[in-house]
Amino acid sequence: MYSSGTKDIERHIVAHLRQKRYKLTAQRLEIIRTLASERSHPGAMDIFRLVRQRLPKVSISTVYYTLEMLKKEGLIGELEFYDRDNRYDVNVSNHINLICKECGKIEDFTRELPFSSEAIEELTGFRPLGMRFEYYGYCKGCRDRRRR
Amino acid sequence: MYSSGTKDIERHIVAHLRQKRYKLTAQRLEIIRTLASERSHPGAMDIFRLVRQRLPKVSISTVYYTLEMLKKEGLIGELEFYDRDNRYDVNVSNHINLICKECGKIEDFTRELPFSSEAIEELTGFRPLGMRFEYYGYCKGCRDRRRR
DNA sequence: ATGATATTCGGAATGGTTCCTAATTAGTCT
DNA sequence: AGACTAATTAGGAACCATTCCGAATATCAT
Structure with missing residues (x-):
């Protein structure tokens, strides 16, 4: 499951989205790739900065929109903090x-x-x-x- | 301990502050009284509204300032949320x-x-x-x- | 290729909390 | 009782990650 590699997680998420008929945009694929490879519980801004290295025109709104969608689909977990960035995690198990x-x-x-x-x-x-x-x-x- | 009554908690907090030479203002005493009697984990705004019934000129800044001080003294616990009011609790045990x-x-x-x-x-x-x-x-x- | 709809982008808005400054006040000392 | 001083208060401005908005764009099904 979550001992699986980056590529597996990526594939799993993409397959889920394809099956649910979500549009697989370049922005979305980069955000997913980033989440799958960064296991350090990145924040929205971390993801934004990483994605922007490949897609310089991406907006922070898009990052939030996509994270919200992935969260709704149960594909990622969100850790919410009032005094620091929220953090995201592809490990959705209870821990x-x-x-x-x-x-x-x-x-x-x-x-x-x-x-x-x-x-x-x-x-x-x-x-x-x-x-x-x-x-x-x-x-x-x-x-x-x-x-x- | 925390099965003790409202008055005991109030007395305990006041005694601690007196011993540490904090000024016991009317605002402070009302905030403490409110925290001791409201066991519903009130938010800063809840406390503000309750205290204002007795001290109509109290400001929300004062509520925050006092909560911060009580927290530093280990007399209350704070539950922080990013998408709703923070909540305060005189029960400082792990639970x-x-x-x-x-x-x-x-x-x-x-x-x-x-x-x-x-x-x-x-x-x-x-x-x-x-x-x-x-x-x-x-x-x-x-x-x-x-x-x- | 076309059309319908989701997605993207950029900027404005949000709102609980924190920060700032001047005025006030509790506690202490004489 | 009066004066001193440092803490506290009040009010408003600032903060800032996130959400919201509307118009432009791009994906996918047909």
Whole structure:
């Protein structure tokens, strides 16, 4: 699945869009390629800058429009922040994100999660549809740099 | 602790501030009272509106300034959202928030959590300092309303 | 090739939060 | 009680990533 390579992810997304009769524009294909190869949870502006290297006339609106569409199709996940850029990820599985307060890097920590949606609903009546688990702290690199 | 009443929380916060030599203004005391009694994770604007009922001249800047100070003192927690008001909570323990997509209500779900900070650091080298666990879905009320 | 419709682009608008400055006030000291 | 001083307040401007808008363009089905 997500251990698969860049090309596989790209193909998977493109196939999905083709099947749903979305138009495969040059902008769209570049955005998808960028998402598939950048596993660092890029923000819209990161994607914009990367795509612009190949398509100098692309607009940031197009990036947002495409990300919104991919999100609606369930092909990417969005991590929303109020005080920094939102970040995007082709890993749409449930997992914990480890977010570095120093360098902003986001790592995935994929493990069995504590409470199933069913357990939550049984206990509280609340019906979970999505989740977001995050730890904030220092990544290995920044931790070691601070320690010195 | 957090099963304690409104008055206890209020007293606890005020005592902490007095000890740290913060000025106990009327605005500040009202904001604290509001936070202690509103357990619904109010936003800055909610607090502003409530406080203004008693202090009609209070400004929203003051609310933000005070919330920031209380946060720095570790007396309240802040839940930040990019697409809605940030929300504040006198419950500063680690817990899962259940956030209703329909009515915006936020409930606490306080249980043993899956991975300790120590376990995370051992496994990944990432040093967690804070966390944020959320489920998004429908609260009991909204779930039942939709079901009908 | 044509037509219908989705997509793109650029710029304007949005809105919760932060920033700025001058005026005010709580707490302290005498 | 009065004066001092540093923190706090009020009000408004600024911020800025994201969303919205309308007109131009390009994709795909036919």
